[in-house]
Amino acid sequence: MNSTFPYAERYGVNRTLPDEGRARDDVLRELREIASEEDSFWETGKISGTMYCGDHDHYAFLNDVFGLFAHVNVLQRDMCPSATRFEGEIIAMTLDLLHAEAVADGTPAGLVTSGGTGSILHALLAYRDRARQERGIERPNVVKPETAHPAFEKACLLFGIESRTVPVDPVSTVVVPEVVADHVDADTVAIIGSACNYGYGTIDPIPELSELAVERGVGLHVDGCLGGWILPFGQELGYDVPVFDFRLPGVTSISADTHKYGYAFKGTSVVAFRDKAWRQAQYFMIPDWSGGKYLSPGIDGSRSGGLLASTWASLVTLGREGYLRHAEAIFRTAAAMQDAVRAHPELRIMGSPTFCFSFTSDAFSIYHVADSMRTRGWRFNGQQYPDAIHMAVTRPQTQEGVVEAFATDLDEAVRYAHEHRDDAPISGAIYGGVPGGMTPEADQFIRSIMVDLLDTQQSVPD
Numbered sequence: 001m002n003s004t005f006p007y008a009e010r011y012g013v014n015r016t017l018p019d020e021g022r023a024r025d026d027v028l029r030e031l032r033e034i035a036s037e038e039d040s041f042w043e044t045g046k047i048s049g050t051m052y053c054g055d056h057d058h059y060a061f062l063n064d065v066f067g068l069f070a071h072v073n074v075l076q077r078d079m080c081p082s083a084t085r086f087e088g089e090i091i092a093m094t095l096d097l098l099h100a101e102a103v104a105d106g107t108p109a110g111l112v113t114s115g116g117t118g119s120i121l122h123a124l125l126a127y128r129d130r131a132r133q134e135r136g137i138e139r140p141n142v143v144k145p146e147t148a149h150p151a152f153e154k155a156c157l158l159f160g161i162e163s164r165t166v167p168v169d170p171v172s173t174v175v176v177p178e179v180v181a182d183h184v185d186a187d188t189v190a191i192i193g194s195a196c197n198y199g200y201g202t203i204d205p206i207p208e209l210s211e212l213a214v215e216r217g218v219g220l221h222v223d224g225c226l227g228g229w230i231l232p233f234g235q236e237l238g239y240d241v242p243v244f245d246f247r248l249p250g251v252t253s254i255s256a257d258t259h260k261y262g263y264a265f266k267g268t269s270v271v272a273f274r275d276k277a278w279r280q281a282q283y284f285m286i287p288d289w290s291g292g293k294y295l296s297p298g299i300d301g302s303r304s305g306g307l308l309a310s311t312w313a314s315l316v317t318l319g320r321e322g323y324l325r326h327a328e329a330i331f332r333t334a335a336a337m338q339d340a341v342r343a344h345p346e347l348r349i350m351g352s353p354t355f356c357f358s359f360t361s362d363a364f365s366i367y368h369v370a371d372s373m374r375t376r377g378w379r380f381n382g383q384q385y386p387d388a389i390h391m392a393v394t395r396p397q398t399q400e401g402v403v404e405a406f407a408t409d410l411d412e413a414v415r416y417a418h419e420h421r422d423d424a425p426i427s428g429a430i431y432g433g434v435p436g437g438m439t440p441e442a443d444q445f446i447r448s449i450m451v452d453l454l455d456t457q458q459s460v461p462d
């Protein structure tokens with residue numbers, strides 16, 4: 001599994017289009033082998049995040065639905081009014097979850113995008129373009145916590161928005177509203193908060209950011225890509241989840257990934273706006289193109305009907321009861337895993353997390369813990385500044401025995417970390433140092449490794 005090209009020898013490599021097509025049976029057999037081997041990697045429940053659902057029956061059902069509309073292009077609505085049903089209802093159900101009924105000063109609306117990054121891109125595009133149209137802002141900026149997802153930086157880069165990144169409180173790991181306020185000026189189109197952030201699973205003080213947004217007349221995007229489809233249920237279950245949605249008057253948009261805790265296939269997310277004026281600001285149309293009148297609701301052109309249909313089917317077959325039930329198991333598992341971490345005084349949980357948590361150590365390199373856990377099949381996401389490892393609890397972790405294995409393996413890992421305190425950890429190789437403290441040479445070096453990695457991932461073996 002570690003090799004980049006584990007299948008080259010086993011199945012050969014296509015360097016050109018095969019002259020003759022292969023038999024479908026043969027291809028299916030080969031792909032079934034690969035898929036079942038790769039699934040076994042995460043089915044253990046020892047992998048952080050990524051497989052939010054993990055239920056093969058649910059996947060099989062979604063695949064049936066996907067197949068019915070996979071070939072449909074939802075751009076051509078005269079041929080597929082079903083896409084309007086799916087898309088409109090996905091948005092309506094998301095708006096309902098995020099308490100859009102509380103909005104009295106606008107008409108809430110949403111957009112189905114290709115994922116969390118897509119939702120963040122469209123939100124920032126909407127802020128930029130509406131601010132240009134209504135406030136004449138030509139040099140827009142956004143203010144975001146350092147913990148905000150890299151997609152915000154990507155959006156700023158693509159759309160020519162100045163990104164103003166502010167540090168978070170090192171203990172709570174959340175942004176300090178006064179610090180955000182100091183960076184807001186007449187050209188600020190929006191401020192950003194996460195509910196919750198990916199790194200630490202902590203929730204920025206959205207009520208205070210909302211007040212600030214109202215006071216200064218700027219937008220507030222709440223990044224609920226990770227939390228949007230689970231935190232509302234955690235709140236309902238009585239967990240400590242502050243209000244972060246449209247019930248707050250300053251919240252003008254929220255991203256919520258259906259392809260994470262919505263348990264849909266990868267490829268969909270919703271960006272919800274407080275008022276449809278934001279959605280309209282980023283509509284794209286060319287009424288006088290020679291190829292015909294062209295319009296699209298966002299950046300994408302053709303999209304598969306299969307994604308809309310299967311996302312819709314995930315929401316309606318699980319229903320509130322299903323989401324609540326899964327959230328209950330996930331929150332309970334996350335709390336038990338955090339208890340296992342807290343049982344070790346050498347380990348320290350970052351801030352007050354929820355279903356996703358991160359921990360570090362002041363006694364030894366936390367990467368020693370990751371190294372030891374890795375030999376027992378655990379896969380965490382490595383973090384830096386400070387070094388930490390994170391676990392986003394998903395449904396595979398809620399299986400019986402996983403929490404117990406976590407606690408036992410963690411005991412062993414802490415012992416290992418003490419023993420190897422003076423050695424360099426294996427998995428921490430590219431981390432370390434202080435933020436912004438990387439030399440230009442080190443930065444260049446790491447970038448060149450990253451370029452090579454991306455090049456390799458899109459190549460055939462030599």
Ligand SMILES: *Cc1c(COP(=O)(O)O)cnc(C)c1O
Nearest residue numbers: 115116117149196197198225226
């Ligand atoms: C996953 C995630 C994103 C980006 O989503 P993609 O679906 O990977 O594009 C943004 N914000 C947070 C908090 C996330 O967890």
